[in-house]
Amino acid sequence: MASLITTKEMMSHHHVLSSSRLTNLYSDNSINDQQIKTKYQVSHRLFARRISGAARAVINSPMPPSVPEIEKLEGERRCHVAWASVQQEKWEGELTVQGKIPTWLNGTYLRNGPGLWNIGGHDFRHLFDGYSTLVKLQFEGGRVFAGHRLLESDAYKAAKKHNRLCYREFSETPKPAIRNSFKNPFSGIGEILRLFSGESLTDNANTGVIRLGDGRVMCLTETQKGSILVDHETLETIGKFEYDDGLSDHMIQSAHPIVTETEMWTLIPDLVKPGYRVVRMEAGSNRREVVGRVKCRSGSWGPGWVHSFAVTENYVVVPEMPLRYSVKNLLRAEPTPLYKFEWCPQDGAFLHVMSKLTGVVVASVEVPAYVTFHFINAYEDADENGATVIIADCCEHNADTRILDMLRLHTLRSSHGQDVLPDARIGRFRIPLDGSKYGRLETAVEAEKHGRAMDMCSINPLHLGQKYRYVYACGAKRPCNFPNALSKVDIVEKKVKNWHEHGMIPSEPFFVPRPGAIHEDDGVVISIISEENGGSFAILLDGSSFEEIARATFPYGLPYGLHGCWIPKH
Numbered sequence: 001m002a003s004l005i006t007t008k009e010m011m012s013h014h015h016v017l018s019s020s021r022l023t024n025l026y027s028d029n030s031i032n033d034q035q036i037k038t039k040y041q042v043s044h045r046l047f048a049r050r051i052s053g054a055a056r057a058v059i060n061s062p063m064p065p066s067v068p069e070i071e072k073l074e075g076e077r078r079c080h081v082a083w084a085s086v087q088q089e090k091w092e093g094e095l096t097v098q099g100k101i102p103t104w105l106n107g108t109y110l111r112n113g114p115g116l117w118n119i120g121g122h123d124f125r126h127l128f129d130g131y132s133t134l135v136k137l138q139f140e141g142g143r144v145f146a147g148h149r150l151l152e153s154d155a156y157k158a159a160k161k162h163n164r165l166c167y168r169e170f171s172e173t174p175k176p177a178i179r180n181s182f183k184n185p186f187s188g189i190g191e192i193l194r195l196f197s198g199e200s201l202t203d204n205a206n207t208g209v210i211r212l213g214d215g216r217v218m219c220l221t222e223t224q225k226g227s228i229l230v231d232h233e234t235l236e237t238i239g240k241f242e243y244d245d246g247l248s249d250h251m252i253q254s255a256h257p258i259v260t261e262t263e264m265w266t267l268i269p270d271l272v273k274p275g276y277r278v279v280r281m282e283a284g285s286n287r288r289e290v291v292g293r294v295k296c297r298s299g300s301w302g303p304g305w306v307h308s309f310a311v312t313e314n315y316v317v318v319p320e321m322p323l324r325y326s327v328k329n330l331l332r333a334e335p336t337p338l339y340k341f342e343w344c345p346q347d348g349a350f351l352h353v354m355s356k357l358t359g360v361v362v363a364s365v366e367v368p369a370y371v372t373f374h375f376i377n378a379y380e381d382a383d384e385n386g387a388t389v390i391i392a393d394c395c396e397h398n399a400d401t402r403i404l405d406m407l408r409l410h411t412l413r414s415s416h417g418q419d420v421l422p423d424a425r426i427g428r429f430r431i432p433l434d435g436s437k438y439g440r441l442e443t444a445v446e447a448e449k450h451g452r453a454m455d456m457c458s459i460n461p462l463h464l465g466q467k468y469r470y471v472y473a474c475g476a477k478r479p480c481n482f483p484n485a486l487s488k489v490d491i492v493e494k495k496v497k498n499w500h501e502h503g504m505i506p507s508e509p510f511f512v513p514r515p516g517a518i519h520e521d522d523g524v525v526i527s528i529i530s531e532e533n534g535g536s537f538a539i540l541l542d543g544s545s546f547e548e549i550a551r552a553t554f555p556y557g558l559p560y561g562l563h564g565c566w567i568p569k570h
């Protein structure tokens with residue numbers, strides 16, 4: 001069962017992960033236990049028993065493993081299920097629950113992430129390349145109905161149809177057709193045009209899923225065409241989210257819009273005139289209005305990569321990271337360790353603050369070099385003289401870009417217990433609004449307390465843009481090559497509670513507040529765990545004590561996933 005470990009244990013306890021042979025089980029009620037064991041090499045008895053007992057009763061949508069083909073899966077099967085492709089397009093059923101799901105928890109948790117990393121005999125290289133796989137956990141009167149389904153993006157449909165990669169993914173580039181490269185000397189120019197018109201870019205919306213204020217549910221990636229509506233009950237793909245604002249010719253967007261019941265804020269990077277459009281969309285509308293524009297401060301060609309950003313009550317905090325889009329790397333067929341980006345600390349690192357009301361940039365400060373994918377939260381505070389200062393917290397990788405290449409599938413799959421995960425911390429920016437040239441960056445809580453890993457964060461959504469106290473995120477129990485723990489960080493008292501179980505890879509801990517709660521941490525934390533033995537389960541931790549209150553077991557293994565959202569039942 002779950003073990004709640006103290007920070008002290010987390011810091012001192014070092015044990016080596018065993019490299020046992022692992023399986024990602026194929027759940028098909030048309031084959032019997034013996035067939036499962038022999039044909040699919042199920043090596044863990046316990047898990048096989050779970051499959052035979054539970055899966056047949058709950059699976060109502062058996063699917064043959066059409067994509068990818070079984071032979072391809074043999075290689076992946078030797079790795080942790082977190083990094084192995086899902087073996088059927090969809091599944092739906094009720095999960096076996098241990099513990100007690102709170103009766104107030106009624107609604108659906110949706111999680112998106114890459115879940116299929118091969119096509120037509122080609123193995124993808126990077127975690128972020130995989131085709132979007134949606135997982136749902138529908139909580140209803142203490143029961144959990146679950147499922148997963150691959151998103152029917154154009155990129156995935158084309159890959160299935162042609163049995164090869166057809167669009168540019170995060171690190172993968174389709175091979176140009178041979179006849180083109182030999183016969184047509186202009187095929188290279190054509191390729192550049194297809195890239196910069198966005199035609200060859202993927203719409204594989206695998207990075208997250210959001211619920212808009214009007215109830216529509218949208219999967220996202222960093223290409224604008226990768227904004228895809230889904231049905232949160234059936235997980236069916238509805239179709240593209242069509243923006244009707246003429247802003248879609250800027251191919252790229254932030255992967256993390258900030259959504260409330262009334263509006264959505266996002267950033268649209270400008271690759272031609274380096275900068276960012278700050279845009280706002282009313283709930284119920286498909287039209288984004290440009291509130292203002294931030295001009296990049298550095299002299300580099302490309303704007304800084306902006307995976308996420310932050311808002312306070314009155315301001316939008318726009319990061320300009322030294323990890324910048326690189327035209328050279330965008331054009332490369334073979335990935336570099338920085339993929340589509342380049343590291344330019346010599347050109348400075350900045351943060352810009354824009355008024356939500358006027359679109360005016362009220363502060364633009366230089367800060368120490370930083371690497372972040374995820375902002376946690378931001379708020380307006382007063383400094384010692386009573387002047388307004390913006391506090392913006394993020395998961396910061398100590399200005400070390402290696403994390404990006406650490407997420408290569410080969411690296412993730414070949415863990416032998418070495419402690420190779422680069423350190424991360426909660427980075428706290430202080431941005432004065434008094435015209436100062438510089439902002440500060442400090443460590444909010446001693447990073448050892450969460451095992452020097454920090455990413456995939458959530459907070460109580462009712463504290464968005466406000467002063468807050470608790471961060472839920474993935475931390476680590478070292479040695480490890482990937483965050484393998486869940487951490488609750490009290491950024492006021494600077495205390496950390498960690499959850500860890502040997503061999504488990506948890507995905508983003510997602511906080512759902514209890515309706516009517518007064519305390520910030522009154523609620524539950526949901527995470528989906530990929531197990532070393534090839535299985536997976538959803539875990540519910542109490543938001544306050546961080547103790548396990550329930551787990552709901554899938555009859556098969558789910559890979560690691562990225563971000564989720566909560567859809568309350570009305």
Ligand SMILES: CC1=C(/C=C/C(C)=C/C=C/C(C)=C/C=C/C=C(C)/C=C/C=O)C(C)(C)CCC1
Nearest residue numbers: 128169170202207221222340373455456474483
């Ligand atoms: C497809 C193209 C691009 C796509 C970019 C994408 C899909 C970026 C996704 C970034 C993600 C999911 C970042 C997550 C970071 C998570 C971390 C560090 C977790 C650590 C451990 O807990 C562009 C690159 C935009 C360019 C064109 C093509």
Ligand SMILES: [Fe+2]
Nearest residue numbers: 207255307563
């Ligand atoms: Fe993200």
